[in-house]
Amino acid sequence: MSQFTHSIKVPTQYKATAKILKAAIEKQKSIKSLIFEEKHARVRSLQAVLKHYSDNRGAIDNAIEETGLLKENPNLDSALAKVLVTELIFGRGQLNGESKPVRTVRSYKEKLQQAISGSEQQKKEPNPRYVRINTNLLSVADALDYLYGEEWRRKQLDPDGTYADFLAAIRELEEDEFLMDMHVEGVLIFHHKWSHYWASHEFVHAKKFILQNKATCLAAELLAPPVGSTVLDLCAAPGMKTLHICNVMHNKGRIYAVEQSKERYKALCDITNEAGCQIVTPILGDALTMDATKCPDVEYILVDPSCSGNGMQSRISVCDEQKDDKRLYKLAGLQIKILSHAMSAFPNVKRILYCTCSLWKEENEQVVQRCLQLNPSFKLLSCKKALRNKWQNVGDKEYVQIGKNCLYCLPDYDLTDGIFLAMFEKRPDADNE
Ligand SMILES: C[S@@+](CC[C@H](N)C(=O)[O-])C[C@H]1O[C@@H](n2cnc3c(N)ncnc32)[C@H](O)[C@@H]1O
Numbered sequence: 001m002s003q004f005t006h007s008i009k010v011p012t013q014y015k016a017t018a019k020i021l022k023a024a025i026e027k028q029k030s031i032k033s034l035i036f037e038e039k040h041a042r043v044r045s046l047q048a049v050l051k052h053y054s055d056n057r058g059a060i061d062n063a064i065e066e067t068g069l070l071k072e073n074p075n076l077d078s079a080l081a082k083v084l085v086t087e088l089i090f091g092r093g094q095l096n097g098e099s100k101p102v103r104t105v106r107s108y109k110e111k112l113q114q115a116i117s118g119s120e121q122q123k124k125e126p127n128p129r130y131v132r133i134n135t136n137l138l139s140v141a142d143a144l145d146y147l148y149g150e151e152w153r154r155k156q157l158d159p160d161g162t163y164a165d166f167l168a169a170i171r172e173l174e175e176d177e178f179l180m181d182m183h184v185e186g187v188l189i190f191h192h193k194w195s196h197y198w199a200s201h202e203f204v205h206a207k208k209f210i211l212q213n214k215a216t217c218l219a220a221e222l223l224a225p226p227v228g229s230t231v232l233d234l235c236a237a238p239g240m241k242t243l244h245i246c247n248v249m250h251n252k253g254r255i256y257a258v259e260q261s262k263e264r265y266k267a268l269c270d271i272t273n274e275a276g277c278q279i280v281t282p283i284l285g286d287a288l289t290m291d292a293t294k295c296p297d298v299e300y301i302l303v304d305p306s307c308s309g310n311g312m313q314s315r316i317s318v319c320d321e322q323k324d325d326k327r328l329y330k331l332a333g334l335q336i337k338i339l340s341h342a343m344s345a346f347p348n349v350k351r352i353l354y355c356t357c358s359l360w361k362e363e364n365e366q367v368v369q370r371c372l373q374l375n376p377s378f379k380l381l382s383c384k385k386a387l388r389n390k391w392q393n394v395g396d397k398e399y400v401q402i403g404k405n406c407l408y409c410l411p412d413y414d415l416t417d418g419i420f421l422a423m424f425e426k427r428p429d430a431d432n433e
Pocket residue numbers: 234235236237238239240241242258259260261264285286287288304305306307338
């Protein structure tokens with residue numbers, strides 16, 4: 001009998017993940033669209049490994065280099081090695097099968113672990129899980145009763161505590177504890193270990209709880225439309241902020257929610273409907289065609305336009321993102337158009353909140369600067385002051401009179417998504433000028 005044994009194949013899930021990783025690194029393609037194109041059935045596990053790699057890229061690449069894994073095994077594919085190391089050290093902790101690459105990486109487990117624990121680029125702790133109570137369907141008191149009934153412990157904060165104390169309390173959160181956010185009413189903070197638990201929780205399916213990052217909740221918090229007022233949300237889908245504004249207004253008054261994409265408009269209608277919004281009028285259309293005849297008596301406007309989204313923590317990125325100046329220029333042009341339109345087409349407007357999930361100044365301070373030049377009847381209000389000075393990160397102070405009034409949420413400092421916010425008020429004497 002022949003002694004020849006067929007080589008054992010690498011499990012397809014590892015091969016498919018490595019293929020995506022390779023394309024993302026070499027061709028600078030977006031992981032999201034590569035996963036979407038992939039026919040492989042286990043998309044969730046692909047996504048989980050790639051997210052772990054994205055979060056710990058420095059530590060993993062470093063450990064592969066330090067242990068000589070690729071140098072000593074020149075036939076081992078680099079992308080496959082990254083996937084296997086990620087799964088072994090940051091994922092499931094074990095690898096399937098007995099293929100050569102799997103056996104090779106397994107034999108380096110101890111060395112890899114040592115390299116990672118000794119490295120300065122330690123595993124990045126994910127940010128906490130934020131859960132917002134949808135007060136259209138559940139009161140804060142009932143939500144707390146529910147949590148206590150499930151044996152969650154509320155971590156109490158000193159009412160005179162600083163923002164730094166609050167961030168420390170989040171970092172030290174025990175797994176059975178939760179915190180109430182210090183800026184936004186109804187935002188609950190849980191240990192990141194519970195992220196998946198909350199994603200599939202019955203209250204989330206029933207829209208009593210909304211999975212909404214705290215940073216994005218600052219938009220409605222700062223806009224602060226009073227109960228009974230009239231609000232215009234110019235870029236509304238999928239409707240997370242529309243719903244939050246509705247909660248802030250106790251579901252009384254009126255919100256015009258505009259969205260130009262048909263599919264996203266449908267999502268907006270579904271979400272606001274299921275979440276019990278009684279005051280939202282969804283409008284399918286272009287923000288730039290809205291005016292006081294279509295949306296009368298508007299007093300408060302939210303402008304949350306399409307942006308590069310580089311502040312979003314759920315994004316998977318496997319190589320250093322190149323700044324795409326052309327794309328930013330185009331996005332900023334649209335952002336300026338929409339914000340400037342909000343400032344000029346609604347005579348009764350009192351306050352406008354502009355936000356992006358971008359950390360690029362081109363979409364943030366520069367948009368604010370241009371719109372103030374174009375619309376001198378508006379001035380900036382200090383977001384930091386509105387948060388009782390309990391905030392640290394503001395805009396770039398080189399933008400005089402602008403930077404200090406704007407707010408940044410920074411993922412590593414504020415433990416949130418990366419968000420920029422700016423708040424405008426119509427000057428009281430503007431109509432007489
Ligand atoms: C960042 S998202 C808004 C997220 C939303 N505010 C939320 O919190 O769920 C931007 C949205 O604006 C829409 N949009 C972009 N340009 C628009 C325009 N000119 N008119 C109306 N909607 C627009 C996009 O289709 C997209 O759904």
